[in-house]
Amino acid sequence: MSIEEIFHQYLDSKVFRDREKLLPDYVPEELPHRDEQIVTLAKVLAPALTGSRPSNVFIYGLTGTGKTAVTKYVLRKIREKAQHKVDYVYINCRQNNTSYRVLAELAKHLGVKVPFTGLALGEVMKRLVQGLERHRGIIVVVLDEVDNLVKRNGDDVLYFLTRVNEELTSSKVSVIGITNDLKFTEFLDARVKSSLGEEELVFPPYNAVQLEDILRRRAREALKDGVVDDEVLKKVAAIAARQNGDCRLALDILLKAADIADREGADKITQVHVDKARNEIEKNLAVDIIKTMPLHVKLVLASIYLLSRDNSSRMITTGLIYDKYKELASKLGMEPVTSRRISDIINELDIVGIINARVISLGRYGRTKVVSIGVPLKNVEEGLASDSILKTLFGIG
Structure with a gap:
């Protein structure tokens, strides 16, 4: 098959309506089976609407339980409601796994100039305080997979972020820490632990029925009509339910199965495609786990x-x-x-x-x-x- 034929096949896909809707960083307009967590987080963050600093929040639960999606969803809604007087910055601490990188990401969001490397942490923190003062508003700093940062570099960044309000007069900072390591707090200094854990939110795993419902909703957005049937969705949901109710895994398998079907020129996703997708993902998961x-x-x-x-x-x-x-x-x-x-x-x-x-x-x-x-x-x-x-x-x- 020529490159032109490959590109034509992809542009004229029999499988996808909008592939983006199955990607892990897509946050849909509705997050089913997480109403309780959405309401709880919204109540914690709601004081920001009147200019009051919300409590810091510590969110934990197993991988693929909707922690990141719910956090982004609620913050997006609050930012819209506050007409941008409330802002947030999302930082993944697996990708930015040093204190310097985390602070540099925050600096970039604030428009503060920090080189990729070379400054002392104290100097970066000083520039950030100045940048936050100029920001004039409430900013929520989301540290996803924060355990990766703390286990590798200690809790200096958390200490700075949970204490920085003492140095600010025109801005306010709140922190949301997200982790799937329930023992993570053992690595924290007692002062940081009490500051970060002003509010705690636990996300339970999804069950097979909930996963199937989520997959069906995403499939309606991402895939063309008739491409996937209930039996295939049930199989994917059952696989993910056995892996601690991991919704991210369920979506990964469905996306990979859809990609395989698309490359083969098939007009339906079959259980064979699901098996192939599962094998590929499990192999990649093992390698990724070992690397980290x-x-x-x-x-x-x-x-x-x-x-x-x-x-x-x-x-x-x-x-x-x-x-x-x-x-x-x-x-x-x-x-x-x-x-x-x-x-x-x-x-x-x-x-x-x-x-x-x-x-x-x-x-x-x-x-x-x-x-x-x-x-x-x-x-x-x-x-x-x-x-x-x-x-x-x-x-x-």
Whole structure:
């Protein structure tokens, strides 16, 4: 097929009406099954309409439970109602995962000149205070996936943002922190924790029926009539419901299945397309999860990977993993964590499906945990090889 034919096929798609409506950053005009959360957040932020600083909000829930969509939806409505006297800036802390980058994003929104790198944090904060004063109004700073920032860089930025109002006279700042890590607050200084947690909002997972309804609504906006039937939507919803009610995953699968059907020139999305989409996404998810792991977690996974690769017939126990991990840590000149922490890390890797861990009996020798890689080895290689240290020192990838 020529490039011209590919472009023509896409322009004359049998599948899509408006592909954008299935993308993860699209916020629809209606957010079904989140009425309670919308009302609660609206009540918290409503004082901004009269010029009063709203309370800071800490929002948490599992991935794909609508936290970001609801936050953007409510803020958009308030900004419209306040005729732009209330503003907000959305910053994703996975993409902007250093203190400097987060503050630089806020500076850019305010029209404050901050170079990509090079300034001391104190100087950036000073410029921001001046920029906020010139802003003259209420600004809500949304820090999505804020746990990525704090675990990597500490809570200096949060401390600054939750205390900056003491230095302002003509502007007011509120902070919304969003995370899917329920233990995130353990990383915060007590003063930051109390300031950020003035209000807390919990998002429960969606169930299969709710996911199916959301998919049907989005399909009506994004896909042409008759392209997807109820059985396909039910299947996608069921897959996502088993993954902690992850709506983002459901939409990703439907979008990927639609893309596959479109490339094949099909006029309907079938369950085969869904299976292909699921396989592609699960592979990408494993690699992405590994790439974003902390170094010690990567070292534990690297230990399991190397033991699997070099001793395929040998049973991999927690004892062997700990010995290998200490060896790798020593090569890096790092102080190893305790064996108890290694056990916790193994459990975490098991929960996300990167490894499989099971306890077996050794008779009079007691019980032990046996570990195996739970995803294709090439995915583990790809994820670990993104870390140049691991790739160079341990021959991974």
